[in-house]
Amino acid sequence: MNVKALIRRVNHTLKLHKLFPEHSRILIACSGGPDSMALLHLLQDIAAHRHTKYKLGIAIVDHSIRPESKDEVLWLQNQVDALGLSFYTTTFDVPTLSKDLKLSEETVGRQVRYQWLNEIAHSEGYDYIAVAHHKDDQAESILAHLIRGTGLNGLTGMAVVSHDYDIPVIRPLLDVTKEELLAYLADRKLTYCIDSTNDDIRYQRNRIRHRIIPELESINPNVVDAIARLGCSVSEDLAVISNLTVQAFERLVTIDKNEMRLSRKALRKEPVAIQRRLWQRLMSSIDSDITLTTAHQEQLLDIVNTGEGKTFTIKSIKVTAQCDTIKVYCKH
Amino acid sequence: MNVKALIRRVNHTLKLHKLFPEHSRILIACSGGPDSMALLHLLQDIAAHRHTKYKLGIAIVDHSIRPESKDEVLWLQNQVDALGLSFYTTTFDVPTLSKDLKLSEETVGRQVRYQWLNEIAHSEGYDYIAVAHHKDDQAESILAHLIRGTGLNGLTGMAVVSHDYDIPVIRPLLDVTKEELLAYLADRKLTYCIDSTNDDIRYQRNRIRHRIIPELESINPNVVDAIARLGCSVSEDLAVISNLTVQAFERLVTIDKNEMRLSRKALRKEPVAIQRRLWQRLMSSIDSDITLTTAHQEQLLDIVNTGEGKTFTIKSIKVTAQCDTIKVYCKH
Structure with a gap:
């Protein structure tokens, strides 16, 4: 797929959900990794494609899990300064919080990250928080629910728009694969950081990514697509059932x-x-x-x-x- | 789990679906393998537990795929004769049919087997055909659909009762794991044949069994249970949606x-x-x-x-x- 087709696809997702009207103020959650660097540049492309301007802000959290995270924050700050965008950063001691709260580093990291993003978006006047979850993340998320045990709710995967906090969290890349994002970065000669913990299969998510998905792909090379599509169709089905539940509640x-x-x-x-x-x-x-x-x-x-x-x-x-x-x- | 608890569990499944009333005539699809040998003996146990008698018939198909299949038919015939039950057998040249019809051996084998079982059940006066699919088969079947791409329909898994042919096909063991069946066979000192193709991961089903399920179990040891439960809950959800569809069809x-x-x-x-x-x-x-x-x-x-x-x-x-x-x- 060429860059133009990719931009059109992301634009299609945004249009379907009536997202990012003219002059939107969007805070992009960035790690400096390939997915969120692609998101940053794609949102600039979308603004150009739509002949509008967005106010883009870039926010990065240092989770204090890897020694190189400090350098990544500095690297990203340079990138963002060069682009003339606003930059926000903070540090959380996730390993200590994880021990104190008896929750996994992934869970604690997610909680403090989203809470801080929401605070920054609030205080700095952003309309949206944009995160870089893509189609492969979606399939992994659905598989994670399936493995842990779920009903329909867990099979819907992540939503393009979610309202868990005051400021809506938007996922513009859910219809784009990781491979497509990497091709985009290569095509545009963009650089990014690599998170060394991504290959550590002690993390459940990495085990799904590096062990389980490849096994599933040996049976169906398009399994990521198949699972992401399942998520969409289950969301439609669940909407019907949730609606009936609300009606029954009111009646009974x-x-x-x-x-x-x-x-x-x-x-x-x-x-x-x-x-x-x-x-x-x-x-x-x-x-x-x-x-x-x-x-x-x-x-x-x-x-x-x-x-x-x-x-x-x-x-x-x-x-x-x-x-x-x-x-x-x-x-x- | 002890044998009595296992019999009660199978009995519970049968009672829920009002299956096998007194003097039922049941044709058991048997391969001589552990699952169907366990089914044969468990249905005798259920009859004793219920203080009734069933007319049990045993049917085996020689698929001509493995050289040892002829011997297995003879072995099973001896077992069945010793038990004083009716015995039926036939041979299909599945490899040739598979080539002629351009369908996989698994698909062709299933088609000719069920058709023949239905014919025998018809001509010999059986009320039910019983097959030995268990909880692990159920989880594998749901995963197979998920991998190939499915909506809710494929996630329901196999039904305890299905009506694809004239004579209903019954799956009494869907709530029992393979491990529990093997423990039952060991406890009762029962013998069975081992199908050498079961470990051949060129077959998709074996790849799911020997590669994918163990990977999933490394994240959740109870994943088979979790997936089988998902099948049950999806069946309930699908019933609601199918019902609404029928109503909409009639109205619109x-x-x-x-x-x-x-x-x-x-x-x-x-x-x-x-x-x-x-x-x-x-x-x-x-x-x-x-x-x-x-x-x-x-x-x-x-x-x-x-x-x-x-x-x-x-x-x-x-x-x-x-x-x-x-x-x-x-x-x-």
Whole structure:
């Protein structure tokens, strides 16, 4: 694929989601690596293609995991200065935070990075945060969910637009493969840094990338495409089911000050797939930290199917069933 | 797990699907290998557990792929005679059929085997055909679909009951792992044959079994369980979406002698996931051989979204859109 076709493809993704109108202010999360350096330059190309100007800012986090990360920040700062763009940087001691919080370095790194990006975008007046996840990342993310165990939710992969923080996070490259990004960088003679931990298969993500995907490709060379397409089609399917769940919730759940009430008979008419999701929605609305296990779900489905009186608790939530009525409330 | 717990688990699967009532006549597809030998003995155990008698018949196909297959048929015949059960066998020259029909040996073998099983079940008066697919097979089957490229349909895996032929095909072992079956065979001191082609990774299925699953297990040792559970939850979700598709079809499609008609405006109100499936259903009802590609689907979604006049063909089917009406008919 030539550079023009690549720019058109990224532009197509952005247009589909009505993203980056004229004079948008976009904060680009950059590591200095190939993906985010390609994103930086592609967004400049998109602005030229659309005959507009964007305010682009570049933000890099030093995670203190590799000794060379300090130098990479300086290298990127020079690149960004030469381009005349705004530059933001900060340092987190991710290894220490990881130990203190008993979370993996990947998880902690992601949390502090996105939180800081959101703060900078806020204080410096950016409309969007752009990140460089591409089609290969998408397939790896879906596989990671599949391996850990998931339902439909995990198979959708990452969204082009997500709203986990105040400022929307945008992924313009989800329809572009890593190979295409590398070809773009080579074609434009652009330089980038290489993260030495990318080949370390102690990291789960690298094991998926370097061991599992190549095995899958030996059966279907286009497996990355196939998995990314699955993500898109599952997103469409999930939209239908989520919508039905919201409708069922509104129709079936009576909300009082201290409790929620449902009719067993009415619930029984709903398909099992909707019942499971309705229960998750109901529990989350009382305690946002609750994720129902399959065992919890079976217990709740069982309550609906039998007519017996029953009482049990799931974490902070009490569920009692008597005659046709199920009551759900917080114990505290 | 001990033998009693295993029998209870298989019994649970059968009860959930109201299978094998008293005096059922069950034709067991057997290869002489561990899975189907375990199935044979487990169905005898289930009969005893339920204090009933089944008429069990054992059917084996010699696929003429391995030199030792003739001996395995004789070995199995001796086993079955000793148990006093009915025995059926036949030979197909699968390698030659595979070349003639330009299909893989796996595909041809499966086709001729199921067709013959169905014929025997018919002529000999069996109510069910039982096959030995277990939980590991289920996970492999779901992965095979994922790798080749699939939507929700391929992620459901194999069903406990399927109706592809006249006589229902039953899979009583879908909730049991291979390891549990081997433990059962060892515990009961039962013998079986080993298929030498099982380790040949030129076969796609063996590559999934011996290369891919172990890699996935290095990340999550319970990955087989996780994938099999995904299959169950996807089946529930798909039931909801299929049901909505049937309803939309009945509401939106007008069927005349020679054509089907739809309103663009009405179709546009349906979610994309339903539109795609409605088109597949509509095309299959005209020509059962048609499987719409993603490109076909996009073309059809596009017709719905624009108001323009358009005409195009997909294989034997012509689609014309003018004003609000889309007409679909067979060219012949």
